[in-house]
Amino acid sequence: MNLFMELLLLLPIIIYSYIEAFVKLFIPVKRKSVSGELVLITGAGHGIGRVTAYEFANRQSRLVLWDINKHGIEETAAECRRLGATAHAFVVDCSKKEEIYSAAEKVKKDIGDVTILVNNAGVITTADLLSTQDHQIQKMFEVNILAHYWTTKAFLPAMLNNNHGHIVTVASAAGHLATSFMVTYSSSKFAAVGFHKALTQELSALGKDGIKTSCLCPVFTNTGFVKNPSIRFMKVLEPEKVANKLLEGILTNQKMIFVPSFLKMHLILEKILPERALAAVYKLQNIQFDAVVGYRNRVISD
Structure with missing residues (x-):
């Protein structure tokens, strides 16, 4: 087929896609069941990972919970069991590839094939680039993005064989909108968003439509990792929300989950506004949090 015909056929597809998206705004989305699914959550000993485990436990999923903090992960597992779910706790340092692969083998051998993988573990250092130590930069990339590769490589083969599964990437609004004094963190989350998009495309190219993907991108969340965060026009989110x-998003197979949802507008503004206007918009947001700037602790405003 020549290029002209291909372009001609593309037009009705675009029109149909817009109509379909508009109609879906008025039709309730069917939610899938996760009862009985084997769900692995990294970073489940605290914050979003812990509360996500509770959400799955309430839906009768079977849980495999990983965290570097032994006390935290055991507390999460105990609460999940109280909610009626089966929960297995593992102490895993997600910055270490060997630990990930070793724990993954134990899971596959002793528990079964993971069908929902939630790559949630993350670390952050808030500082200007020159004040961020080399080992902190390395750690943020090891946990925030490289760990996604190792866990996915460990559990994806079974999903491919069964054409069934769901891979969740917990990224951040900072993975779409660059933030000063979070250069490394923001870069690692941009990489996580790219990982999600490329993996989604690859699964489509392989014809594996039974394997779903989702990417979570929230603004500041009250997990204690960022000290004293605030942003004009938005509230600091609670992990439960x-x-x-x-x-x-998982139950309705959403590809990109923004919290709050109007963050999508910021992405549009970033593409259409001139550089000077965009800088003024960022300044208007008055983003603040504790950070090390010039080797000194102080509150910064971007």
């Missing part, structure tokens, strides 16, 4: 939105 973020986890609830994440589960809703």
Whole structure:
């Protein structure tokens, strides 16, 4: 088929897609069941990961919970069992590829094939680039993005064989909108968003339509990792709200989950506004949090 004909056929597809998207605004989305699914959540000993585990437990999923903090992960597992779910706790350092692969083998051998993978573990250092130590930069990339590769490579083969599964990437609004004094964190989350998009495309190219993907991108969340965060026009989110939105996105197979949802407008503004106007918009937001700037602790405003 020549290029002209291909372009001609593309037009009705675009029109149909817009009509379909508009109609879906008025039709309730069917939610899938996750009862009995084997769900692995990294970073489940605290914050969003912990509350997400509770959400799955309430839906009768079977849980495999990973975290570097032994006390935290055991607390999460105990609460999940109290909610009536089967929960297995593992102490895993997601910055270490060997630990991930070793724990993954134990899971596959002793528990079964993971069908929902939630790559949630993350670390952050808030500082200007020159004040961010080399080991902190390395750690953020190891946990925030490289760990996604190792966990996905470990559990994707079974999903491919069964054409069934769901891979969740917990990224951040900072993975779409660059943030000063979070250069490394923001870069690692941009990479996580790219990982999600490329993996989604690859699964489509392989014809594996039974394997779904979702990417979570919230603004500041009250997990204690960022100290004293604030942003004009938006509230600091509670982990419960973020986890609830994440589960809703998983159950309805949403590709990109923004919390709050109007963050999508910021992405549009970034593409259409001139550089000077965009800088003024960022300044208007008055983003603040504790950070090390010039080797000194102080509150910064971007």
